Amino acid sequence: MVSFTSITSGIILISVMIIGSSKAAPTAPTAPYIAPHTNATSTASFTLPPIISSRVKPVSDPDFAINLDAEAQNIAKNKKWFEEHGGSYKNVTKRASETVGGMTMDLPANAPPVNVVSSSTVITASAAQIANFKNFAGIASTAYCRSVVPLGTWSCKNCLKFAPDGKLLVTFSSLLADTNGFVLRSDSQKTIHLVFRGTNSIRSAITDLVFNKRSYPPVSGAEVHTGFYASFQEVLKTYFPVVQEQLTTYPSYKVVVSGHSLGGAQAVLAALDLYQRDKRLSGNNLSVYTVGGPRIGNPAFAYYVSSTGIPISRSVNDRDIVPHVPPQSFGFLHPGVEAWSRSSTNTHICTANIETSECSNSIVPFTSFTDHLTYYDINEGLCL
Numbered sequence: 001m002v003s004f005t006s007i008t009s010g011i012i013l014i015s016v017m018i019i020g021s022s023k024a025a026p027t028a029p030t031a032p033y034i035a036p037h038t039n040a041t042s043t044a045s046f047t048l049p050p051i052i053s054s055r056v057k058p059v060s061d062p063d064f065a066i067n068l069d070a071e072a073q074n075i076a077k078n079k080k081w082f083e084e085h086g087g088s089y090k091n092v093t094k095r096a097s098e099t100v101g102g103m104t105m106d107l108p109a110n111a112p113p114v115n116v117v118s119s120s121t122v123i124t125a126s127a128a129q130i131a132n133f134k135n136f137a138g139i140a141s142t143a144y145c146r147s148v149v150p151l152g153t154w155s156c157k158n159c160l161k162f163a164p165d166g167k168l169l170v171t172f173s174s175l176l177a178d179t180n181g182f183v184l185r186s187d188s189q190k191t192i193h194l195v196f197r198g199t200n201s202i203r204s205a206i207t208d209l210v211f212n213k214r215s216y217p218p219v220s221g222a223e224v225h226t227g228f229y230a231s232f233q234e235v236l237k238t239y240f241p242v243v244q245e246q247l248t249t250y251p252s253y254k255v256v257v258s259g260h261s262l263g264g265a266q267a268v269l270a271a272l273d274l275y276q277r278d279k280r281l282s283g284n285n286l287s288v289y290t291v292g293g294p295r296i297g298n299p300a301f302a303y304y305v306s307s308t309g310i311p312i313s314r315s316v317n318d319r320d321i322v323p324h325v326p327p328q329s330f331g332f333l334h335p336g337v338e339a340w341s342r343s344s345t346n347t348h349i350c351t352a353n354i355e356t357s358e359c360s361n362s363i364v365p366f367t368s369f370t371d372h373l374t375y376y377d378i379n380e381g382l383c384l
Contacts, residue, residue, distance in 0.1 A: 035152035035168035035182070038238040040175065046237045049277040056218040056276055059303040068299065070357030071328040075102065075365045081112045082366070100206055101327040103367040107319060111366040114318075116348055117358040125339060125347035133315050133339050133347065134376035136289035138162035139184075140260040143197035145383035149173065149180045156383055163189065169246065172238035177231035179266060181259070183242045190253045192246045194239055194270060198261025198292075202381055203369055205262060209294075211326040216297060218276055219304045224297035225326065228265040236273065247280055254285045260380045261322055261372065264293020268305070268312065268335070275308055283309030288336070290314040291380060292322045292372050295332035305335035306353045312336030316360040317375050318343075321367035323360060344377040 067073075079089050087110050093099045098106065116122070125133070138158045142148050145156040149171045159166060163186045171182040181196040199205040214229060216222035243255065255274065259267035271288045275281050293314055305312065314336045316323045326332045334355035341347045350359040373381050 033153070033167070035154075036170055037150040037152055038170055038172045040172065040179075040234045040238055046241055048237065048240060051218055051276050052279060055308070056304075057307075058220045058222065058300060059307045062303040062306070064352070064354075066299065066302075066333060066354050067357060068328055068333065071324070071361055071364055074357060074361055074363075078112045078364065078366060082108070082110070085110060085112075087111075099365075100209060100321060101211065101325045101330070103321050103324050103327070103365045105203075105207070105321060105367075105369045107366060107368040107370075112363070114342065114363055116342070117362055119358055121351050121356065122358050123349050123351060125349050129339075129349070130345065130347050130376070133289070133313065133341075134344075134378065135162055136256065136258045136313075137260070137291045137315060137375040137378050137380070139193060140195060140258045140263065140289070140291045141378050141380050142383075143181055143195050143259070143263065144200070144381055147383070149182055149197060154184070158378070158384075163193070166193075170239065170242045172235050174231070174234035174238075177227070177234050179231045179235045181235065181239065181263070181266075183239050183246070185246060185250070185253070190250075192243060192250070192253050192255045194243060194255065194257045194267070194274075196257075196259035196263035196266040196270070198259065198263040198381065200381075202261055202372065206322060206325065206369065206372075209325060211330040211332070213298060213331065216301055218272075219301070222297060222301040222304050223331075224269070224301055225265065225295075225332070228262065228294075228296055229269060231262070232266040232269040232273075236270070239270075240274075240277075243274065244278065247278070251280070254287070255281060256287050256289065258289040258291070259293065260291040260375070262294065264290030264314070265296045268293070268296055271310060271312075272305065272308070275310060283311060287311040288313070290336070291375050292317060292320050294322050295324075295326050295328075295334050297333070298331050299333045302333040302335040302354050312353075313339060315339045315341065315375055317341050318360075318371045319363055319366065319368040320360070320371040321369055322372050324364055324367055341376065 184193040213223040257271040338350040340359040
């Protein structure tokens with residue numbers, strides 16, 4: 001039996017709906033979407049897919065061999081020029097904090113000039129290529145915004161400039177290594193972005209960098225920097241299931257992994273892990289863009305990375321010190337194609353898929369920390 005009260009209430013409700021009211025309460029504004037933040041310690045129960053054995057074969061006979069003494073030869077040549085023109089490298093490096101691996105943190109006033117190598121393997125980047133590099137440098141820069149990580153809102157200046165329709169899916173962090181990043185989807189770009197932040201104490205982290213290596217478990221004979229590998233491993237389970245889920249829902253989208261500074265090293269390791277565990281990913285839909293990233297592993301590692309076919313583009317700004325550490329003399333070698341910027345509109349591409357003595361390696365050991373902080377006129381390290 002329906003009560004009189006309920007009938008009356010229904011009539012009143014219908015009347016309001018039909019007639020309306022000029023005094024009705026205004027609609028509350030929609031709250032901004034906030035992506036969930038995941039701490040590495042909360043994902044221990046997730047089980048990673050197994051490594052695909054056919055995707056981790058070591059390279060015993062690389063397509064081309066690299067001169068591993070190239071950096072040392074350029075250092076000797078440029079030191080000689082410096083001394084012959086009145087400089088004293090001993091005075092420049094008299095305090096340990098002024099150099100890292102023999103590379104200068106601050107550029108001496110009378111450093112040798114930069115001479116772009118004329119070579120068939122060095123080309124001038126087109127405006128479209130520079131715009132592409134700038135886009136990923138812009139995406140990488142957003143990871144330094146606290147509004148993005150850990151607060152989970154996609155509203156910063158560079159957020160809206162470089163991926164205006166971006167939807168943050170998860171942000172993540174770890175306690176021990178302080179590894180931070182996020183997963184973002186852009187439907188207009190048909191891209192799933194996985195982005196790693198460099199450390200907030202960049203200069204201190206570079207100065208304190210230890211050049212030790214450990215075995216790279218998936219690939220026999222390959223070695224990687226101990227700290228870089230450990231920091232990437234800490235957050236692996238935070239982003240992996242999210243990327244997997246997005247690939248399932250959006251199978252035609254590409255996956256781009258990027259990062260600035262130490263985040264660039266984590267980006268390479270993360271992309272390789274995705275490739276090694278998910279057969280849907282290959283060089284056709286997976287790529288990496290690093291911005292001022294350090295060297296990660298030994299020659300066997302670099303040759304393996306090259307063999308995967310994953311396109312890796314590594315931007316180097318002028319005399320940025322970070323891409324030159326750890327030094328080649330400690331057994332490290334960059335994989336990927338280098339885009340060396342002399343200015344925001346003048347970029348040269350060393351087309352080899354593993355670093356050579358050309359492009360930015362031509363200026364060692366006269367490097368600069370300041371050049372690490374701006375790429376393609378974008379501040380990296382602060383949320384501006």
